[in-house]
Amino acid sequence: MARIIVVTSGKGGVGKTTTSAAIAMGLAKKGHKTVVIDFDVGLRNLDLILGCERRVVYDFINVINGEASLNQALIRDKNCNLLYILPASQTRDKEALTQEGVGKVLEELSKDFEYIVCDSPAGIEKGANLALYFADDAFVVTNPEISSVRDSDRMLGILSSKSRRAERGEEPIKEYLLLTRYDPDRVKQGEMLSLDDVQEILSLQLLGIIPESKSVLSASNAGIPVILDEKSEAGRAYEDVVARYLGEDRPHRFIEAKQGFFSKLFGGKK
Amino acid sequence: MSNNLPVLEFKSSTFFAPILILFSNVVADIEEALEKKIKLAPEFFKDSPLIIDLTELNKHAKEIDFSHIAQLLRRVGFFPVGVRGGNEQQNKQARELFIPIDTVRELTNLVITDDKNNSVTSQQANKQPAAAEIKPEVVNQASPPSKPVYIAATLVTQPIRSGQRVYASGDLVVMSQVSAGAEIMAEGNIHVYNTLRGRALAGVHGNTAARIFCFDMQAELISIAGDYKTSEDLNKQIYKNPVQIYLQDHALIIKEIV
Numbered sequence A: 001m002a003r004i005i006v007v008t009s010g011k012g013g014v015g016k017t018t019t020s021a022a023i024a025m026g027l028a029k030k031g032h033k034t035v036v037i038d039f040d041v042g043l044r045n046l047d048l049i050l051g052c053e054r055r056v057v058y059d060f061i062n063v064i065n066g067e068a069s070l071n072q073a074l075i076r077d078k079n080c081n082l083l084y085i086l087p088a089s090q091t092r093d094k095e096a097l098t099q100e101g102v103g104k105v106l107e108e109l110s111k112d113f114e115y116i117v118c119d120s121p122a123g124i125e126k127g128a129n130l131a132l133y134f135a136d137d138a139f140v141v142t143n144p145e146i147s148s149v150r151d152s153d154r155m156l157g158i159l160s161s162k163s164r165r166a167e168r169g170e171e172p173i174k175e176y177l178l179l180t181r182y183d184p185d186r187v188k189q190g191e192m193l194s195l196d197d198v199q200e201i202l203s204l205q206l207l208g209i210i211p212e213s214k215s216v217l218s219a220s221n222a223g224i225p226v227i228l229d230e231k232s233e234a235g236r237a238y239e240d241v242v243a244r245y246l247g248e249d250r251p252h253r254f255i256e257a258k259q260g261f262f263s264k265l266f267g268g269k270k
Numbered sequence B: 001m002s003n004n005l006p007v008l009e010f011k012s013s014t015f016f017a018p019i020l021i022l023f024s025n026v027v028a029d030i031e032e033a034l035e036k037k038i039k040l041a042p043e044f045f046k047d048s049p050l051i052i053d054l055t056e057l058n059k060h061a062k063e064i065d066f067s068h069i070a071q072l073l074r075r076v077g078f079f080p081v082g083v084r085g086g087n088e089q090q091n092k093q094a095r096e097l098f099i100p101i102d103t104v105r106e107l108t109n110l111v112i113t114d115d116k117n118n119s120v121t122s123q124q125a126n127k128q129p130a131a132a133e134i135k136p137e138v139v140n141q142a143s144p145p146s147k148p149v150y151i152a153a154t155l156v157t158q159p160i161r162s163g164q165r166v167y168a169s170g171d172l173v174v175m176s177q178v179s180a181g182a183e184i185m186a187e188g189n190i191h192v193y194n195t196l197r198g199r200a201l202a203g204v205h206g207n208t209a210a211r212i213f214c215f216d217m218q219a220e221l222i223s224i225a226g227d228y229k230t231s232e233d234l235n236k237q238i239y240k241n242p243v244q245i246y247l248q249d250h251a252l253i254i255k256e257i258v
Ligand SMILES: Nc1ncnc2c1ncn2[C@@H]1O[C@H](COP(=O)(O)OP(=O)(O)OP(=O)(O)O)[C@@H](O)[C@H]1O
Pocket: A009, A011, A012, A013, A014, A015, A016, A017, A018, A019, A040, A120, A121, A122, A180, A181, A182, A210, A211, A212, A213, A214, A216, A217, A220, A234
């Protein structure tokens, strides 16, 4: 049986797709057969970030409608043969995404994969609700700003009441926090919320802090998940996230502001 | 306008009405079952106000035309005064017929509690002593409510997140945080043994003796029996402190608990 992970946030543009691609690749790199599904019907971009947009023939909705088999629609990643992508449809109507249809596809994938990563669309509408409905674990992606934190809080409410686990009275979805686009300098200047500020409201288990980093954009332009860029702080932070999720105990990093040139030179306080 | 007698007054109170829970969407079957029921106690049902509960139907995706049902009920002598658990379309039809929509209980379906040993809020909320349930498929006779029933307190141990609402027909005890944008309501007292950032309304059916107790006061709004204060009106001194809130001569008193 596969473990189903939903990457969700409520607010748009916080880094869900970046995170989905990174952790799916991270899990596959560690030897776990993983599939990542794009639930963002109409706005697909997971395939861009994974650099497979030119190999898309069939999509998630084709499979739901029985117009293609899973094998026809799944795309194997070019960098890692344990990673597969199920792309979203750019042209089709969102209405085709039904609970029954999604459930059937996930069930079939469960037989073959260890992890299923669901990249949720923004908002709290049908698409987002379907992405989380079948989940076992939730990665709540939050930026250190009040509107993002508030939306994540809202999403947590939906996770605890509108999922299949909640409806069946089973053990609740395990919720984890991923604080992304974190800029220690701006936190220091009080322009962004600190980790403590965020945790005061959300109080979740922290999987990792992903620093704001230019390498994220260049990685997505190149179609290679940032986790494969070992020189990038964001990439290393995602590597930590995957390791922690799999049970490793790693200290959190990238929380403190980098020392400036002068403080390095004159030995600022340690 | 010269004398000082007030022209009107608003008061919070309960209005007794039976709830009709529909399990079938076959109008003919409903009509037949209703007529059987009415024959059993014609006096009790005559001109009775009635709340229509569509939760079960919608849970099983059984479509029903709300205006047909409203018509049928009027024809057999009921006064439909409310609907709950309706879908968008049904609520729209209800609004067109000037039948109010009961949203509070609808939203309590959102509400969660702990998995095993805790009471489930939504069920508690539905267990109102003053509401007789008429279940068409059940044979026993609906009877008017007798003396008030003791209502157990509702316990919530999971965080109440933004956008969630909890309704308790008795006292409400919350062990976890209540987020900004969440709303907790009780016909009795409210206890929050944690941070209260959302809205808390105690004594919602007009119980002026109800109180709110909370461990860490950061609420957006507090209310007892309809008297309320927003965070703007709250004294900065009590912010983040443990407090109790009660009504005294129509004034909300907020006192630090020391
Ligand atoms: N750690 C980061 N550092 C810098 N830029 C980032 C980081 N994470 C994400 N971004 C950028 O933010 C933008 C939005 O990211 P992404 O598409 O992953 O968000 P999303 O939550 O999936 O958005 P949507 O809600 O539209 O689906 C992209 O341009 C991405 O490159």
